[in-house]
Amino acid sequence: MAKYEGSIKADFDELLSAIESGVVNSSATAALEDRSDFRGDNSRCSVRVFERYSYTGGNRVSLSVTLFQESGGDVQVSAIASGGSTGVVFKINVFGEEAFLEKLTDVLKAYGQN
Numbered sequence: 001m002a003k004y005e006g007s008i009k010a011d012f013d014e015l016l017s018a019i020e021s022g023v024v025n026s027s028a029t030a031a032l033e034d035r036s037d038f039r040g041d042n043s044r045c046s047v048r049v050f051e052r053y054s055y056t057g058g059n060r061v062s063l064s065v066t067l068f069q070e071s072g073g074d075v076q077v078s079a080i081a082s083g084g085s086t087g088v089v090f091k092i093n094v095f096g097e098e099a100f101l102e103k104l105t106d107v108l109k110a111y112g113q114n
Helices: 012-024 095-110
Strands: 002-008 031-039 043-054 059-070 075-082
Touching (some): 012 031, 012 043, 012 059, 012 095, 043 095, 075 095
Antiparallel strands (some): 002 075, 031 043, 059 075
8 A cells, every 4th residue: 555645735626627637647447436525614624535546566556535624725636556466465566556556646746736
């Protein structure tokens, strides 16, 4: 499993749109599998689940991305990639997970996030 957490100063809707298109367009096999959106009085949360085929691992990899913003503050980003390892007992070959997560971090870098 590969994981990213951070916060970024960005317009929530623009960032969400950039993540959706950036991740889906990063691979011929990448797809947005499902989405969920919530709003409160002063907060909002969006969850996106992507999937793609990992040629390195020979299997499918998922990437779950959650954005959260309260009172117009920074957008909190949490992303977890999973499913790209092989092995019955131990996780072997997590390259597919890390590579899929890297597609998201490439989008975030465009917004000035390290």
